[in-house]
Structures are given as C-alpha cells and as structure tokens.
Amino acid sequence: MSLLEIRNLTVEFATASGQFRAVDGVDLSVDKGELMAIVGESGSGKSVSMLALMGLLPWTATITADQLSFEGIDLTKISARERRKIIGKDIAMIFQEPMSSLNPCFTVGFQIKEALRIHLGLNRKDRHQRAIELFDQVGIPAPESRLKTFPHQMSGGMNQRVMIAMAIACTPKLLIADEPTTALDVTIQAQILDLLLRLRDEQGMGLVLITHDMGVVAETAERVQVQYAGQKVEEQPVADLFRTPRHPYTTALLNALPERATSKMLPTIPGVVPGQFDRPKGCLFSPRCQHANDICRSLPPTPHSAQFGKARCHHVEQITAGELA
C-alpha cells in the first residue's frame, strides 16, 4: 500500500462566470520515503491538487475524487475533526512565500509550539525543548533566542527554515513542499533543498516537491509527474524522463532549460496555459504543440501505459519510434 494514493482528483472553482476546472482527473501515488516531484507551468493545477488533499481550498472549490487516501484512510470520508488530526501531524505542508506564511502577530516560538501542544500534547517544558531541537535540526543558529523573535525580524531563508521546522514538528509521514525555494535567492535555495533531502533521509518521510524548476527536479526527485492545465500529462522515473521524455510538453519544457540550449536563443513554448475561456476541445496542449493535427484538436487523448510514461498524447508511439521530431 502506498502512503498516498490519489485517483481521479478533480477540483472545480465556482467563479462569477461559471465553474472553472483547475484540476482535471489527476492521479498521484507516493510511497513511504519517496521523493515525488510535480512540475508544470503556473496554472497547471500543481498546488491546487495538493491544497485539495490538505483541505485548504476556499469554500468556492468543489473537490471530487475516486480515491483520496492516506495510509489507507480515505480523507474524503472522514469528518473535518478527524481530518485535522492527520493534517499538520502526519501530512504537513510548506509554502512558497515564507515571509507571508507566518503570522506577523506571534513569535515564531509560539507558532511552532502551538502544533506541538495540539497534536502531541507536550507540556510547556517539553515543547520548549522540542522547539529548540527542531530549530537546531533545520539549521537555525542560536535556536533558543530565535524562538522569541517575530517573523518580520528574520530573513526569508530563516523564515522558510521556521516553516520547515513547524512542518516536521510532529514527524510527519508525508511532507508537501509547494515551491519552497521560489521566493528565495539561489544560494539559500540550495541550502533549503539540501535540508529537505536530509530530513527525508533522517525521518524516512515521503516528500512531494512542487516546482517549475526542472533543474531542481533533476537533482532531487526519484519520480516526476508533469502536469499541464490541470491534467497529468506524463509520469516517469526521473532519469527516464530526462533521457526519453514521452509527451511533447515535457520535451518542450526540457528544451527550454538553459543547460540544454544548443543555440544562443533559448527555445520557448509559444502561448500560455489555457484558462477558463480558451480551453481547447481536444488535447489541451494542442494549440501550443508542434505535432498537433486535426485529431489532437478534436479528440482529447487518454493516458498511455507506464511503458510510454503514462503520456496523455495521441502521438506517443510515433514520437517514440522517432517518426516525429
């Protein structure tokens, strides 16, 4: 049994101009201790699907799924109160913006000890001890005095460390990191990623890394899932994905990496992710795909087998055979 098993997750938002489907039939499974990366452009539903798992979406969202289970417990079938015992304890999440993700009115010590009291019921002294340990573990210097500071008194990198310390406070089995390094500068990015990898090894927790940085994926992940416009378009082990991308979107993403550039001009993917009003009828990527033909434009593709990276494309077999390039 995998740690996290999501089948056919769909999230729709009620907007002033009707329902908008942000996540469309996404599957995801994560094993214990595994590092799964979800990549895709902005607006591809990466964060929304994880927020749906955590139950953090606003009231305008409607979530449906065939299965949304953690350690065999279907999260859609339990009460909000029972769910809160899992969220924050066994599943934790860290976010993109460390500066705005901590409450400005409370000391970081208060915010980390709060989780310890509610989930683990530790007393005041143990909480204090554990908070110091956690700060030390995530590499915050002078942990004891840092407990008394407010978020605005620290740098973004330090705040992200506090967020990580808070997330791992109750030794979760699954940690979801939603673009944890996007708001940080490059040297800090590497440190935070190293920290996450080290914690995963130490605690054996599953890690879902949401990112749009293919470089980060190559360095860290074991399995990669590519999402586009709310759909999962490909899933492969990281080495295979980089060697033989199956979906044209993945290929285009990889070609856009500066490390892979062959000419002075960096290749880009023309156009943007379709929104609520310009959703194509067939394959969602067809307006931007170089291989798109009439079938692509009229008929939505279904995912292929794992052999073809579960790619959601009509031309996977031709691409694999090298007939299309």
Next chain:
Amino acid sequence: MFGYFLTRLGMFIPTFLGVTLISFMFIRVLPGDPIIVMAGERGMTEERYQELVEKLGFDKPVLQQYWDYLTGVMQGDLGESFVTKKPVWDEFFALFPATMELSICAMIFAVALGLPAGVIAAVNRGKFFDRALMSSALVGYSMPIFWWALLLIIVFSGNLGWTPVSGRIDLLYYFPDVTGFMLIDSLLSGQEGAFKSAVRHLILPTIVLGTIPLAVIARQTRSAMLEVLGEDYIRTARAKGLSPSRINGLHALRNALIPVITVIGLSVGTLLAGAILTETIFSWPGIGKWMVDSIFRRDYPVVQGGLLMIAVIVMLVNLLVDVLYGVINPKIRRR
C-alpha cells in the same frame, strides 16, 4: 517607545490650540448676549449692563479676550460659569463620571456584541447570518438616535414597563458619591436593590448610545476578518490542523484588530457627541446635558471648557489607540 509617545504628545499642541480657538470663536459667533440671558425676563438697567460687560471683559477686543482665556487655560483655569459662578473645572468633574459611566457601558456593549458578530459574519460569509447582520448594521448605523431612543422608551418603558424612563437611579436610594460611578457607588452603599436599580436605569441609554458604534464595529470587524482570512498565514494555521475557532478567534482576529481598534478609537468621538443627545433624552445628569444647557444660556466659559475637555479626551483615546497598535502587532512597534 517612550520617545514615540512624546512625539505623539507633542502633536497635541497644535490640535489643542485649534480647539481653544474654534470653541472660543464658535460660541461668540452665535447670536444672543449672555448678559441679557442672565438677566432673564426682568431685564436690567443700562448701568448694571455696562458694569457686567466690563466685569466679564466683553469691552476688550476679541483677540485680547482670547489671549486672556488662553493664558487662563494654560494655568489650568477654565474660568467660572456665568450662571452658577462655580469653576468650570469643578462642574465638569462633578458631571463627567456620569457620562463616562454611560460611555464605557455603551462601548462595552458595542465591542462585546460587535466583535463576535463581525467575526461570525466573516466566517459565514454570504450565508443568512451574514446578510441579516449586515443589513441590521446598516439600519443601526443610519437610524437617528433620538428616534431610536423614543422607540425603545415607548416599547420597554411605556408598554412593557421593564425599564425606567429617565435618571440614573430610583429616588428611593440615597448615598454619598464616592467614585461618581453609580454602579460602583450603589454597590458600595450596601443598600438592597440600589445596584439593580442603577443597572436598570443604564440599560436603555447604553443600547441607544452603543448602537452606532456597534454597527460600525461589526462591519469593520467583518471586512477586516475577510481580508485576513485570505492571507497566507491563515492557510498555514489551517495546514497545522488547528481548530476553526482557534484560527478565527486567535490567528485571524489578532491581525484583524488593527483596523477595528482604529474605529473604536474614532467611535469615542462619536460616542461623546451622541452622549449629548442621549443624555438629554434620558435626563442623564452628565456633561452632555450640561453642555446643551450652557449653550442655550450662552454660558461662554462652560461651552469653551466643555468642548476643550471633550477634545482632550478624544485625543488621549486616540493616543492610546496608537500605543495599542504596537501591542497588537509587533511589526508596528518601533525597533
């Protein structure tokens, strides 16, 4: 913090001078002669009139009069009432506790109901409670308070006979003023039923005076909460698995309090202005009624002194609000 406090205090000086000037000029612009009002229907001789004009300093140029008044104020002398011949200062402090008691009760009423109502409305945004609350808040805000007071008196005092119509306590009870606050004094007196009577007298004036601040606070709390509930740190709090009551009541409310405290501070000005009407309707012996009477009598020193004291109180409350900002949100604190 102390330096910040002093700077804020320094900003009082121009406001203070402005208030003295405006109140001084305002009462003199009104038609009517205080000496003739004092004489009443009997009238007085021309000689006596001239004598009084000289005695009260009305023969001097207006600027000279203002200067005399201002130097008096600087020395803590607000002058004497034309009518009662007592120092304005003494009269103010004899009557102010009644107003303060009423205002504090009205404020507690407004905050105790307005804060939770605003929070619940924000959390249940768009649902029945939210809509009902926001429409009644609008009604409460736009209703003339004298009319609202009369309605309540007709229903609760007239038809139902639950509450008294006017005054601070039944005439049956008599005890010495200790603090000037009827609720405390009646308890201290140890007389049976005195406290209950004081409370019953307070209910209607409190509701009347507290209605507008209640509506403002409820609306402000709701909109501040709605804004805060969309913040990233609220998502973090939810991701920690905290209960909704803890998230709304602690994490969100603490951040939403800044704008709410601001309107509470501003409401104190409205409250003191509203007290004048409310006190007149309920014959509440506070500074509101005293001020209204003194305006009709053209009692210059009382009007000037009363306005000045009210302005100082409003300024002090707003200073307190500024200090509270820093207590609630450490980001505003001076480093």
